[in-house]
Amino acid sequence: MANAHTGAFEQPSSFAFDSESEAEIAMLIARYPAGKQASAVIPLLYVVQRQMKRQTDSAWVPVKGMDAIAERLGMAPIRVYEVATFYFMFNMKPIGKYHLQLCTTTPCWLRGSDDVVAACRKETGIQGWGETSADGMFTMTEVECVGACVNAPILQVDDDFYEDMDAEKVAQLLGALRRGERPPKGSMSGRQNSAAEGGPTTLTTLQFAPEA
C-alpha cells in the first residue's frame, strides 16, 4: 500500500484486536462518557502498537490497525491517521525489536548524551535517526526531553527509562538486550531513584526519634 510514509515495507493486509487488546479496549472506552468514545483514540493507538509488538516483535501501527480503531470508535479513518502521525510516539512503519529513544535536549546533552548517542551508533551500526540496525534488533530515535533530567542522560528502551547512562553502560545494556535479558530499569549508576550520587550529602546528622 502506497502512502506518504512508506519506505520499503509491507502493510499487513488485515488487523484484528486479540483478546488481550480487547480487554484493554473495554476498560479504556469505559473511561469516557457515551458518545465521546473518540477520546480513547490515543490509548487505542498504544493498544495496537503493543499488540503488534506481541505479534511481530515490532511495535508499530499499521494502517489496518488505525482502520480498526476508527471502526471501533465510530470515527473517520483519516481522523485516526491525523492523530497517529501527529505524535511521534506512534511508529508508522516497522521498527526493530528494541526502540532506543535517546534524549538529546539540553540537560541530557550537558550530562553527556553525545557520548551515549555515539555509543549506541557504535554498538548497533545505525547511522541516522529513525533507522533500524541491520540485524533488526534496534531502532534509534532522537527524542525531546522525556522529563527525567535529574538522572540525565536518559536512554529510553521501549517504555523503560535507563538513566545515568554513559558509553560503557550503553555497551552493557545493549549486550544484555541482545542476549534476551532485560536489566532492571532506572538509574544505571546504582543510586536510589534520583537521590544524590554516592549517598546522602545533606541532613546526614539528622536524628529521628526512635520508633516506638
Add this chain to the structure above:
Amino acid sequence: MPKLTIDGIEVEVPNGSTILQAAEAAGIEIPRFCYHERLSIAGNCRMCLVEVEKTPPKPIASCAYPAGEGMVVHTDTPMVRNGRKGVMEFLLINHPLDCPICDQGGECDLQDQSVGYGGDHSRYDENKRAVKDKNLGPLVKTVMTRCIHCTRCIRFITEVAGVPDLGATSRGEHMEVGTYVEKALGSELSANIIDLCPVGALTSKPYAFVARPWELTKVDSIDVLDAVGTNIRIDARGSEVLRILPRVNEDVNEEWLGDKSRFAVDGLKRRRLDRPWVRRDGKLQPATWNEAFAAIADRIKGVGGDRIGAIAGDLCDAESVLALKDLMGALGSSNIDCRQDGAKLDAARRDFYCFNTSIVGIEEADALLIVGSNPRKEAPVLNARIRKAFVANGMKIGVIGAETDLTYKVTHLGDGPNALANAAAFLAGAQKPMILVGQGALTRADGAAILAACWKLAAEVGALKSDWHGFNVLHTAAGRVGALDLGFVPTGAGKDVAGMMGGGVDVLWLLGADGFDSARIGANTFVIYQGHHGDAGAHRADVILPGAAYTEKSGTYVNTEGRAQRGFMAIHPPGEAREDWTILRAFSGIIGRALPYDTIEALRARMEQVNPVFGRIGHLPRFGCGDLSGPAGDPAAIGSAAFAPAIEDYYQTDPISRSSPTMAACTASHGGAQALAAE
C-alpha cells in the same frame, strides 16, 4: 447584538459574530486565507490580524475573536500591518515562487495579498521544503508544495460534503494535507475544494495549463446536468468553453457545484452534431438546412396530426419546448410528452411535480422521508443542503429504497413502497415534515400510485399545511419542470411516450430526447432528431437537425423547485448548428404554419402567457398547500418491488456527460470504489 467601532465606523452585529464578520458588515475588508463563511472557523492562517483597544498589546486573529459590546478595533495600524507582513513572510517561506507555471495565477489569494503585505525580497536562505503530490483522482490536481495549510479543503470535505477523506497528517514542518492512504475523493462535490483553495495547491486536473483567467469571457448561466438549477459561470475563450464555475445563489446552490456539472464541459466538444443530416438509401448523409427541412416537410405532408408526435428531452430549455409544443399544435397533434423515462408525473397541479418545500426550506424541516431517491447522486448540491440541515438541526431522516451512504445518518424504513405504511409513525410528531419522492419511485409501472400514496402520507402527517408544503418531487432532468409548466404532456386523446413507441405515430420529433431505448420506436416511424450530440436518438434518426447545447443558447430552465432561471449564451453553436427555438420557428415557416414569434423576447412573452412562472425569473415565492386533494392514481395500487436507483452512474447521465472523457475517467476511478463497497 453587540455594538462596536471598527476604524471609526460603528456597527451592530448579531450575537456570536466575530470581529472579521463585523468588519465585513462595516465594509472593511480583512485579508484571510483560512476563514471561509461557509466553513467552521479554524483560525490557523493568522492573516486576519487586527488590533483591539484595551486588550493585551498584541495582534488578534479577527476571524476567531468574538465581537464584543463597545470594542474599538483598528485594522490598519503599524502593529497590524507589521503582524500581517510577518505572517505573509512565514507563509512564503515554504511557498514556491512558481506563479508563472501555476494555474492559480491571476486568481490566487496568496498572490493578491502578497501584493499588499509581502516583502520585496526574501530573507530566507535555507532550502524550501518539498511535499510529495497526492493523487486525489481524475478531477483535482495537487501541487502540495504550494499548500499553506489553511485546511479549507479538509473542512469542506468533512463538513459540507460529509465524506471525510482529507486530513492533515504529521505536524509542524512535516504537516501534509492529504488522504494519507492513496484514494480518489469519494464526494460528488469534491471539486469545490479547487475553488476553496486560496493558493495553487488544488487546481483543476482537466483544466491544467489550459488558460489564464484574464483570457476568458465569463457568462452567467444555469447548469442543466441535474435538476437543481445550479447557478454557474461559463468561462470561454473563442469558440470553446474551457471551464464552468459555480456562482453564488443562497437560495439554490449557495456556492457549490457538482463534479459532473463542473467537468462534463469537455463533452461539449465531442460527438457534436454540427450540420444537418438526412437518411438517404438507409444511410445518414450530410445535407443542407433546406434539404433537411424539405425532407421533413415531404414526409409530414398528408400525415394526420394524431400520427405525429414529439418528445422533449431532459436538457431542453423552456423556449424550445414551447416552440415545439406550438409547432405540434399547429400540426394538429397532441401527442407530446416530456417524460421520456416514463415517470408518472401528474401535471394537473404544479405542486404535484415540484420540490415545494424549496431548497432553502430544507433547513427549516425537522423530519425528512426520502422515497425512491438517492439525492447524493441525483442532486449532490441539494444533498449538501439536506446534510446542512441534518448537521445544524439534527433533522430526522428516513429512507425508503436502497441502503446507501447519503453522507448523513438515516433510518432505513424499507426497500419498496410497502414501507410507506411504517412511514407515518416515523414522521409523527414532526412540526415541519418533508417527503421527497425521487424518480426511482415514479418511473415504475405503479409510479402514479406511489405518487398518490406519498401525497396521502404527506396529508396524514401534517406536511400539507397552509404555511408549509412538505411534498417534494426531486427531478433528475433540468428541462422537466419547465416542460411540465408549459404543458408538454398529452391532453385528450394524445399519446404519451409509451403510446408513441412501436409505431404509435408515423412521425416522431425528438427534441434532445436520448433517455429511452430508441429500439422501441416503430420501424416505420420517421424520426427527426433535434439536438446537439450524436447520442442514442441521433443514431435512430431519419433527419438530424443540429441544435445548441446549454452553453450556446440563451435559455430559461425551471429547476426542481419550480424556480425559473435564465442562462445566457457563452459561445456560438458549432458549425451550422442553431439555437433550438429558431430551428423550430424556421421549420414552421417552411410548412406555412409560421409560429407567432420572431424574436426570443416575443417567444418569452408567449411563455409568460402560457404560465406566469416564466415572468418571475430567479424568484420563487414560498407557498403552503391549500388543497389537500391528491394526484390521480390509486394510493392502494402500489406494488411491492424494491425501488431501483434512478441514476446508476452519477458521472454519466446525459449526452454531454456521456461524451466527456473526464466523466469516463471518473466512472472508471469510482467504479472500483463502488465494487469494493459492495463486497
